[in-house]
Amino acid sequence: MKTFALVNQKGGVGKTTTALNLASCLAATERRVLLFDLDPQGNATSGLGINKNNLKSTSYDVLVKNQPLSDTLLDTKIPHLKIIPTNTQLVAAEIELVSAFSREKRLSSVLAAYEKDFDYIFIDCPPSLGLLTVNALSAAQGILVPVQCEYYALEGLGELTQTIEMIQQHLNPSLKVAGIVLTMFDGRNNLSRQVAEEVERFFQDKVFKARIPRNVKISESPSHGLPILLYDAFSKGAENYMALTAEFIQKFEAQ
Amino acid sequence: MKTFALVNQKGGVGKTTTALNLASCLAATERRVLLFDLDPQGNATSGLGINKNNLKSTSYDVLVKNQPLSDTLLDTKIPHLKIIPTNTQLVAAEIELVSAFSREKRLSSVLAAYEKDFDYIFIDCPPSLGLLTVNALSAAQGILVPVQCEYYALEGLGELTQTIEMIQQHLNPSLKVAGIVLTMFDGRNNLSRQVAEEVERFFQDKVFKARIPRNVKISESPSHGLPILLYDAFSKGAENYMALTAEFIQKFEAQ
Numbered sequence: 280m281k282t283f284a285l286v287n288q289k290g291g292v293g294k295t296t297t298a299l300n301l302a303s304c305l306a307a308t309e310r311r312v313l314l315f316d317l318d319p320q321g322n323a324t325s326g327l328g329i330n331k332n333n334l335k336s337t338s339y340d341v342l343v344k345n346q347p348l349s350d351t352l353l354d355t356k357i358p359h360l361k362i363i364p365t366n367t368q369l370v371a372a373e374i375e376l377v378s379a380f381s382r383e384k385r386l387s388s389v390l391a392a393y394e395k396d397f398d399y400i401f402i403d404c405p406p407s408l409g410l411l412t413v414n415a416l417s418a419a420q421g422i423l424v425p426v427q428c429e430y431y432a433l434e435g436l437g438e439l440t441q442t443i444e445m446i447q448q449h450l451n452p453s454l455k456v457a458g459i460v461l462t463m464f465d466g467r468n469n470l471s472r473q474v475a476e477e478v479e480r481f482f483q484d485k486v487f488k489a490r491i492p493r494n495v496k497i498s499e500s501p502s503h504g505l506p507i508l509l510y511d512a513f514s515k516g517a518e519n520y521m522a523l524t525a526e527f528i529q530k531f532e533a534q
Numbered sequence: 535m536k537t538f539a540l541v542n543q544k545g546g547v548g549k550t551t552t553a554l555n556l557a558s559c560l561a562a563t564e565r566r567v568l569l570f571d572l573d574p575q576g577n578a579t580s581g582l583g584i585n586k587n588n589l590k591s592t593s594y595d596v597l598v599k600n601q602p603l604s605d606t607l608l609d610t611k612i613p614h615l616k617i618i619p620t621n622t623q624l625v626a627a628e629i630e631l632v633s634a635f636s637r638e639k640r641l642s643s644v645l646a647a648y649e650k651d652f653d654y655i656f657i658d659c660p661p662s663l664g665l666l667t668v669n670a671l672s673a674a675q676g677i678l679v680p681v682q683c684e685y686y687a688l689e690g691l692g693e694l695t696q697t698i699e700m701i702q703q704h705l706n707p708s709l710k711v712a713g714i715v716l717t718m719f720d721g722r723n724n725l726s727r728q729v730a731e732e733v734e735r736f737f738q739d740k741v742f743k744a745r746i747p748r749n750v751k752i753s754e755s756p757s758h759g760l761p762i763l764l765y766d767a768f769s770k771g772a773e774n775y776m777a778l779t780a781e782f783i784q785k786f787e788a789q
């Protein structure tokens with residue numbers, strides 16, 4: 280598995296935070312990583328300190344205008360981590376692609392040509408199951424689902440599973456649920472523990488053992504345009520994402 | 535102003551929590567309130583303890599199949615609070631409405647006939663600016679924007695303002711930004727205070743003085759199907775939403 284989509288239609292569960300920090304930690308081990316920002320909010324782009332207002336080309340241009348990936352690719356402050364940035368221009372993609380030829384597979388044909396240049400590709404998705412997310416699910420081999428340990432987080436998992444099955448049947452038979460990341464976990468809180476147990480019952484061994492509890496340094500780091508590893512390497516937040524990265528490598532490279 | 539839409543395309547900022555708790559507190563003062571769930575996740579529906587799996591009719595039927603509101607309306611555990619429930623069936627609405635006649639104004643024509651039966655109507659929206667949210671913005675007189683006091687929350691406000699201006703020009707000239715609610719505010723955290731100050735500079739007197747700090751009882755209450763007022767009336771969370779409700783009444787009824 281090389282290309283992973285961060286997907287969950289529930290909002291604010293840690294998709295961007297997990298995509299950005301997992302990608303950065305892997306790049307820190309000198310693996311070549313691409314972060315593809317497919318959310319019109321552009322949080323992954325600004326979370327890495329890139330100014331969204333003067334981009335010469337964005338993921339919109341790649342997806343809709345067939346701009347070569349290499350013209351849009353940007354370096355980040357982290358060696359070995361590159362990004363396809365985006366901004367609100369991408370909002371137009373969902374509308375413009377509706378009547379386009381092979382609208383669900385645009386991203387997969389783009390990425391296929393570049394997979395050899397990277398060890399990992401992470402696609403950050405918006406909080407919906409629309410055409411942008413469908414493109415990501417068609418292009419990816421694995422899905423990473425951040426699940427916030429709160430009540431509403433459980434509600435959407437059934438719908439997400441249905442969407443994944445539909446994609447597997449019609450667009451991307453090799454797509455698998457690669458892993459579930461429990462975010463904002465609080466061991467002292469009954470409900471948080473109950474949600475974690477429920478998710479483990481539902482997804483079993485697909486749930487990463489490394490959980491990501493709430494950590495103020497994690498929420499501060501994007502305001503400095505840095506991943507947690509560079510913002511505060513000694514924080515609990517950095518420790519948790521490094522543990523997740525180690526488990527990720529174990530799981531997907533050990534074979 | 536009678537009809538309010540809870541809108542912010544950033545996910546997980548407290549749209550549902552604010553819609554549900556503001557509506558419940560107003561109903562507790564014997565004002566007749568309708569909560570309209572327009573998010574396919576159906577969190578407002580389940581947050582009030584309603585089983586989403588055996589609904590005979592949902593907001594999908596009202597919006598797309600012209601089902602009368604009165605056939606879909608359900609009572610809640612709170613007297614004077616009614617809900618138009620929903621579930622994932624609503625996902626189909628965005629696709630089916632794309633080519634429908636007057637697709638942006640479906641909700642406004644539905645609600646116009648029922649406004650006289652309620653003192654307030656709150657529409658909970660999904661974390662996107664697609665056709666469902668556009669319907670809510672076309673139907674509402676006021677927009678309530680929950681803004682989470684975190685870095686990424688500031689990013690989307692510019693795009694949201696642009697969308698509102700577009701709706702005001704083409705679909706709903708009387709639409710106004712009714713108020714900004716600062717959620718998950720943490721007075722001890724520098725970044726949280728900076729975000730709050732930035733939002734107050736941008737939106738000035740539109741920002742409610744009552745802020746809603748993070749409170750574990752608020753996040754637990756939906757798992758009991760209860761608004762905070764019924765789950766734990768003596769909690770800080772209930773106090774904060776009651777303060778917000780008092781300010782809301784002052785602002786929109788004092789004239």
Ligand SMILES: Nc1ncnc2c1ncn2[C@@H]1O[C@H](COP(=O)(O)OP(=O)(O)OP(=O)(O)O)[C@@H](O)[C@H]1O
Pocket residue numbers: 289290291292293294295296297318322404405406462463491492493494495497498499501543544545546661684685686687
């Ligand atoms: N472990 C954590 N500890 C503290 N804060 C966190 C943590 N993970 C994420 N956050 C914060 O919570 C908020 C939501 O996270 P994030 O934006 O990554 O979620 P998302 O799923 O990408 O949201 P959206 O649905 O809008 O795309 C952000 O402000 C982020 O900084």
Ligand SMILES: Nc1ncnc2c1ncn2[C@@H]1O[C@H](COP(=O)(O)OP(=O)(O)OP(=O)(O)O)[C@@H](O)[C@H]1O
Pocket residue numbers: 288289290291406429430431432544545546547548549550551552573577659660661717718746747748749750752753754756
């Ligand atoms: N003041 C608060 N204190 C603690 N938890 C809160 C508070 N407000 C909301 N939450 C919790 O944070 C999460 C996000 O809130 P909520 O679901 O209301 O946001 P939303 O904007 O409606 O999300 P979405 O974008 O997915 O519709 C939920 O789990 C909710 O219970």
Ligand SMILES: [Mg+2]
Pocket residue numbers: 294295296318322403404405
């Ligand atoms: Mg995100």
Ligand SMILES: [Mg+2]
Pocket residue numbers: 549550551573577658659660
């Ligand atoms: Mg919601």
